[in-house]
Amino acid sequence: MEALFLPQIQQRNGCSPVQPAFPTKVYNGHSQETIHLHPFMIGPVTDTKVSLTISNGPKTLQLEVDLHDTVDQLKKRIMQERKFGGSESISLLYENRELKSSETLGQQNVKNQATLFIVHKCNGG
Known part of the structure; x- marks a missing residue:
């Protein structure tokens, strides 16, 4: 599968914007439409x-x-x-x-x- 980088992301109501530092990819496979994108954090979030x-x-x-x-x-x-x-x-x-x-x-x-x-x-x- 080939990875395509999206030049522009349309944000849906109620969604957080995707951070520019996070590369956004969509795979050119069965689903041609990106429904929802969220950045993710690596590692557990802990209370200090x-x-x-x-x-x-x-x-x-x-x-x-x-x-x-x-x-x-x-x-x-x-x-x-x-x-x-x-x-x-x-x-x-x-x-x-x-x-x-x-x-x-x-x-x-x-x-x-x-x-x-x-x-x-x-x-x-």
């Missing part, structure tokens, strides 16, 4: 909002965060809640490893409904 439990011993905090947030941004939110005491320096542990402050939660594979553990850093021993 996740719910986390922050734990510091017996105290816990539930937060909804975005996987695009950095660990530093999350730490700032935790400290704003003032549920775990003063403004001392903290680290966050997930799956037995310390999360890197400058990376996003998504880059470090933090999953929805995860529990992060607070470790307080003490200067001077």
Whole structure:
């Protein structure tokens, strides 16, 4: 079958326009008439909002965060809640490893409904 590129597309009422970046083809086969064209996205569309439990011993905090947030941004939110005491320096542990402050939660594979553990850093021993 030969692929033909359509120079112009007529849009029907109620349809979204086809994006110019998407090549539009119709195959010269049994059906000579193109009825409906839609661009498609490759890959799953996922929600980046996740719910986390922050734990510091017996105290816990539930937060909804975005996987695009950095660990530093999350730490700032935790400290704003003032549920775990003063403004001392903290680290966050997930799956037995310390999360890197400058990376996003998504880059470090933090999953929805995860529990992060607070470790307080003490200067001077």
